[in-house]
Amino acid sequence: MDQRMSSGPLPRGVHRLSREEVAASQRGRLMLAMAEVVVEKGYAATTVADALKRARVSRLSFYEHFANKEACVVAAYDLVAGEVAVRIGAALSAGGDPMERVERALDAYLEALADEPALARLFLVDSYAAGPELSRRRAAVHRASAELMxxxxxxxxxxxRLACEAFVGAVVSLVTTRIVAGDLGAVRELRGQVMQLVRPVWESFPEL
Structure with missing residues (x-):
């Protein structure tokens, strides 16, 4: 997804990275590390110390970026949501008939999630345990996706517009079950399966 999400350490000794680049790298590594630990241990059992150990970032640096664990998880969620929205928007804005654009958007969504398993699980599964703020954001993201489409x-x-909302809801549900099962291959395969169902429905109801 974002290149700043790399979990690798910064180079030791003298390097050419600016202060802003170092801060961006630390922030990205912390978000990815937090997402990975949440997937492994669950949100409730995950601590800031777990993320620090995984990201190899100091506690002081963590609190320069985030107020607490929830803030880090929310930031990771927002990063995924923003990246997914950009990819879907670009796919829907390209040329072609409606079904061609929908298929490209679906492909962009599935690939974005399959590329980052830990972030995908945080985005669709573990965010449910991360408190009311993420619940509100998740509902807003799904609503915005349907409106964008x-x-x-x-x-x-x-x-x-209801048809678009139903499409988004169905895809999210289908992807979530496969992410829970850890089957990324099945996530990618959904593109053809979903479109086989959507095309005849679309053609049967031209008013949609």
Whole structure:
């Protein structure tokens, strides 16, 4: 996803990285480390110390970036949500008929999640245990995804927009079950399976 999410340590000794680059690297490594530990231990059992050990970042540096564990998890969630939104938006904005654009957007969504298993699980599964703030953000992300799809496809009626919302909800549910099972291959395979179902439905209801 984001290059700053690398979990590798910064170079020892003299290096050419600016202060801003060092801070961005630390922040990214902390978010990725937190996501990985949450996947392994669960949100409740994960501590800031776990993330520090995994990211090889000092406690002082952690609190320069985040107020607490929840803030780090929320930041990681927002990073994934932003990246996914950018990829979906670009796919929907490209040329082609509605189904071609939907297929590209679906592919972009699935690939973004399959590329980063720990972040994908945080995004779709473990965020449920991370408190009310993430619950609100998750609902907002799903709503925004449906609205983005509706806007890019020119959906104007209530039925058209509801169809977009139903599509997003169904895909999220299908992907979540496969992420829980740890089957990233099945996540990627959903593209063809979902489109086989969506195309005849779309063609049967031209008013959508």
């Amino acid at each position: 509706a806007d890019r496809l020119g959906a104007s009626t209530a039925g058209q």
